[in-house]
Amino acid sequence: MIPEAVNEILQSKIGGITVVNLFTFIIILILSVIIGKVVKANIHRIMKEKIPITTLIVVEKMAYYTIIFIGFMVALPYVGFSLSGLLVAGGILGIVIGFASQTVVSNFISGIFLLIEKPMKVGDGVNIGDVSGVVEDIRILSTTVRTYDGVYVRLPNDKVFSSNIKNYVAHEARRFGYTVGISYKDDAEKAVDIIKKLLDEHPLVLKEPSPTIFVEELGDSSVNLTIKVWAPSSHWYGVYTEMLWKIKVALEKEGIEIPFPQHVVHMAKG
């Protein structure tokens, strides 16, 4: 069907490669670039509100260059390169690079797992191993945390992945507690009512789950009340630091004593 002249041109060789194979090589490369761009755009569209922009850029580039690499490998045989030879060479090179970049690869893989597992996001208050602070960024090789005293800490992702991660704001609400001792002569029920009223007045002490206040222990020097309070995770620390002193002031205002540790000494007669 193809006219003889066209067929001749297609089968003619440039540097030992037929024109048709050269065209196929170029078309595969162009197709892989187009597919790469489409995939990149779709990743951007789907993930833009789910992961940080810095990570998104890395993921987009990874997907784009992986597709181009695959296209390149598929196209190579058309220009006379043997994949098996390349694989052997690539294998040896891979071993060399592998040994040299073991940590980088480990961090990279951990970074991918962190992105999939999502134990935290940018802005969360966390504790990773012995570092506590706010997550500043989750990149493909490392995670950066601003500690509560303002220090920048870069953690390699393999360390993050293998550490215990406590995310203080992963859940909407969290509970914290105090123990307050009152003297034995005071009315514990009255103290419970005073504390309950105080907690009810605070906007961020959640109505539900409601605060729990009860006598936990008859201690050596005091009747110990346990107070458990639920607050929004994002604002719990402010409530936590505010309420204990307010409880102390409110109890004392109503004449309830918070005693010091004390011992009663009986003196032997004679």
Add this chain to the structure above:
Amino acid sequence: MFGKYDLSTNLKEQDVEIVVEGRGKRKRYYRRIGNEEVEKIIYADSGNLVVCPVEPVNIPDMTISEHLLIEFDKPIVVEPGTNSTFYAKFPIEVGVFLVDRKDVEEIDIFTKTKPKYTLYGPPERGVVCKWWKSEIYNEKPEVEKLYEGIVRVDITNNYSEWTEMKKIVFRAFDMKIFYDDYAYMHAYLKILKKAMGETTFNSRKPKNMQESIDIYLAKGIQKLDKKFVMEWRFK
């Protein structure tokens, strides 16, 4: 108190006072509510002051929640496959905005209500909501206008069983608040399953009312989901 005013005005209602005064470009904004006072300097040639009710999730901090939960004083029981309408009250937060042809700028938000928050759903997956308690009314109730507004709720029970309700949750992103001398919203609740429903708002402006300024648009905050799916029961 709600309305649009020139940049030279003096408003007083109950214990709330709003004053904008000054000559030329430099003006003084002063607001008092009880013992709480706010003062700002405004540089403006033209424009207006708009005082209107806003989504009641801004005080003390709009980052705490974008949901409002209204708890009813008595449970409502709704027959399967029917529509019902009732009225309830919601807390008022008043926004003060500077408005010109190009832009809206929030300069103050205040409330006479005492904010309180609660959790709807379990701690690990629920949502923190601004909490309010209201009676249920068959007709539009009388309200203290700077303290409470009126929300009309149309319930459709699409579920095959009787459903008892003690609370309703709204997402502030979707709220459409209207006002004349009081604030008004018109909401819908579709009961889908025994423990699941969906709340939305009617955006059509009622006759003789003005539409409030959307606080999220005024602050340039992107709205994500609008409707709210109540998936942790109605009790």
